Amino acid sequence: MNAPPTDIHSFLSEHRIHEVECVIPDMTGIARGKILPKDLFLSSGHMRLPKSVLLNTVNGQQPDNAEFVGDTDPDMVCVPDLSTARMVPWAAEQVAVIIHDCEEFDGSPVALSPRSVLRRVLALYDAQGWQPVVAPEMEFYLVARQQNPHEPLQPPLGRTGKPEAGRQSYSIDAVNDFDPFFLELSRFCEVHRLGVETLIHEAGAGQMEINFTHGDAMDLADRVFLFKRTVRETALRHGIFATFMAKPMEAEPGSAMHIHQSILDRATGRNIFSDEDGAVTPHFRHFIAGLQRYVPQVMPMLAPYVNSYRRLSRYMSAPINVQWGYDNRTCGIRVPESDAANRRVENRVPGVDVNPYLAMAATLGAGYLGLMEKRQPSEPMKSSAWDSDQDLPSHMEDSIRRMRECDTLRDVFGGAFIDAFLAVKELEYATYNRVISSWEREHLLLLV
Numbered sequence: 347m348n349a350p351p352t353d354i355h356s357f358l359s360e361h362r363i364h365e366v367e368c369v370i371p372d373m374t375g376i377a378r379g380k381i382l383p384k385d386l387f388l389s390s391g392h393m394r395l396p397k398s399v400l401l402n403t404v405n406g407q408q409p410d411n412a413e414f415v416g417d418t419d420p421d422m423v424c425v426p427d428l429s430t431a432r433m434v435p436w437a438a439e440q441v442a443v444i445i446h447d448c449e450e451f452d453g454s455p456v457a458l459s460p461r462s463v464l465r466r467v468l469a470l471y472d473a474q475g476w477q478p479v480v481a482p483e484m485e486f487y488l489v490a491r492q493q494n495p496h497e498p499l500q501p502p503l504g505r506t507g508k509p510e511a512g513r514q515s516y517s518i519d520a521v522n523d524f525d526p527f528f529l530e531l532s533r534f535c536e537v538h539r540l541g542v543e544t545l546i547h548e549a550g551a552g553q554m555e556i557n558f559t560h561g562d563a564m565d566l567a568d569r570v571f572l573f574k575r576t577v578r579e580t581a582l583r584h585g586i587f588a589t590f591m592a593k594p595m596e597a598e599p600g601s602a603m604h605i606h607q608s609i610l611d612r613a614t615g616r617n618i619f620s621d622e623d624g625a626v627t628p629h630f631r632h633f634i635a636g637l638q639r640y641v642p643q644v645m646p647m648l649a650p651y652v653n654s655y656r657r658l659s660r661y662m663s664a665p666i667n668v669q670w671g672y673d674n675r676t677c678g679i680r681v682p683e684s685d686a687a688n689r690r691v692e693n694r695v696p697g698v699d700v701n702p703y704l705a706m707a708a709t710l711g712a713g714y715l716g717l718m719e720k721r722q723p724s725e726p727m728k729s730s731a732w733d734s735d736q737d738l739p740s741h742m743e744d745s746i747r748r749m750r751e752c753d754t755l756r757d758v759f760g761g762a763f764i765d766a767f768l769a770v771k772e773l774e775y776a777t778y779n780r781v782i783s784s785w786e787r788e789h790l791l792l793l794v
Contacts, residue, residue: 350429350539357431358384358442367434367443368393370424371460371571373770374404374650375701379424379446387426393446394421400448400458401770404651405777409769414458414762422456423449430568435537436579445568457762460703464564466760467707470714476618477610478710481560481690482570485601485698486577487594488524488552489587496784499594501552502586524584531580538576540569549663550598560606563706570603570702592649592697593656600657600664601698605709606682608690609633617687624686628720634691635723636716637679637709638668641695642738643752645745646771647708648696652742652778657697665694666736671727678737681726695738704767711758742775 351357358366366387369379378399382390397415401408411419424446434441448459455462471478490502504523528545535542544557556573558566574590581588593600609618609629619630641648649655657664665678670691672681680692693709715721727734739745746768749755756764 351431354426354428354431355388358388361433361442362440363442364439365441367441368424368426368446369443370395370399370446370448371701371703372400372402373458373460373701373704373767374402375460375571375574375703376402376404377571377575378402381441392426393424395424395448396420397422397448397456397458400456400460401766403770403774403777405774407773407777409766409773411766414766414769423451425449432538432572435534435576436583443572445571457760458766460701460707461564461567463759463763464567464703464707467711467714467758468563470758471609471710472612474717475612477612478563479560479608479610479690480563480566480706480710481558481606482566482702483555483557483602483604483606484570484573484590485548485553485555485603487550487589487591487598487601488527488554488581489589489594491585491587498596499589527580527584527586530583531577534576534580535573538572540573540576542573548599548601550595550601553598553601563710564703567702567706590698592651592654592699599662602657602664602694603696603698603700603702603705605693605696605705606690607633607693607709607713608688609713617689619689619691620686626689629717630689630691631723632716632720633713634670634679634681634716635721636713636719637691637693638670638716638723638737639721640712640715640752640755641668641678641693641709643748643755644708644712645695645739646742646749646768647704648693648700649739649745650697650701650704650771651699652775654697654699655739655741655745658695658738658740660736661732665731666738666740667731667734668695668737669727669731669734670723671731674727674731676731677727678731707759711755715754715758742771742778746771746775 363384366382369377372378380393396419398411398419401411426444426446430445432443434443448456488502489499541559542556543559546555548555577588611618621627658666660666667678669677670679671677673683678695696705
């Protein structure tokens with residue numbers, strides 16, 4: 347992966363940049379911002395946006411925001427993080443994109459900003475002399491273009507001219523069927539400095555998985571944020587759609603964003619999950635116990651939409667529990683086989699529909715609480731966990747309630763953020779509940 351620019355003037359001049367996309371992630375993970383001419387970007391040094399922009403729901407509404415941003419709907423200052431400067435590889439002209447941090451006018455972070463929430467959690471680790479290391483795995487579907495949202499999605503046609511008819515898990519030929527798409531995606535990811543490591547075909551028809559190299563949590567969240575847009579743009583260029591819905595097709599498995607996590611001691615560089623003899627440490631057990639205790643309470647950050655809970659169903663390659671085990675994919679928390687230096691914990695609960703900043707903050711925050719409270723985990727599962735009790739919320743309303751009732755989370759993520767975030771989620775849920783589904787029309791119209 348190419349190194350980030352060290353001098354923004356040289357970067358913009360070297361690449362003959364005409365415009366700069368100045369973006370921030372809102373609570374849904376959608377990119378908001380402005381496109382500025384290069385000279386205006388360099389002369390202004392920042393941009394201003396209404397703070398309420400952070401409160402948009404996925405369908406473009408906002409809750410009553412006076413409680414969260416004030417009666418006057420004030421601006422915030424968006425300051426470029428120059429380490430995130432990248433070329434936009436699919437643009438017709440030379441365009442750069444730079445992710446911005448949201449600040450108050452006194453320079454303090456805007457508490458509602460997803461990047462601020464993740465920075466807050468990372469600061470808690472830093473105060474202990476620790477550095478989290480993460481590696482996300484992202485699943486997504488390629489689907490045929492269709493304009494009617496009432497019709498089920500279908501797999502796209504590949505070079506054979508036929509849609510996939512069955513499960514093609516780990517099939518090389520199934521990936522090769524979309525070679526032109528993946529060749530261009532690979533090129534875009536290289537130009538975009540995304541550090542994509544491996545590609546496989548997952549279990550669903552047209553379902554793919556991309557793995558990222560491990561690294562700093564903020565950097566990985568930035569790369570996931572940019573990767574989603576890159577995949578969607580590449581798919582459009584090839585006449586298909588790419589979707590990061592958690593459960594886009596009824597009969598196919600859902601799509602996850604598994605997050606591998608380990609913690610380094612900053613002073614020594616050692617993995618705190620392993621002692622000098624290679625055995626597991628109390629820190630390792632406390633971290634797992636924190637996930638077991640708090641993942642059910644942070645589910646709005648790991649399963650943010652009504653559709654997210656359709657993925658979390660028994661026997662569909664997605665967890666409904668917070669059991670843990672060694673190399674056990676039926677558990678919500680898996681410990682992959684590794685040497686002591688690379689010992690890590692995989693959280694298999696998050697869907698790929700998450701805001702990556704909030705998902706990273708949620709899983710690291712849960713682990714941090716386990717470390718601070720010195721919690722003890724259950725015994726590892728040595729058999730299938732498919733038949734274990736459901737530990738996770740089964741729907742959005744229950745998920746929101748659990749998060750609101752857990753006061754401990756307010757110290758980790760900030761009370762102002764939790765109140766505003768849950769207001770956004772409640773509005774999305776209320777909007778969904780007004781929709782009359784095709785199932786209701788089909789089965790209730792003339793029969794009840």
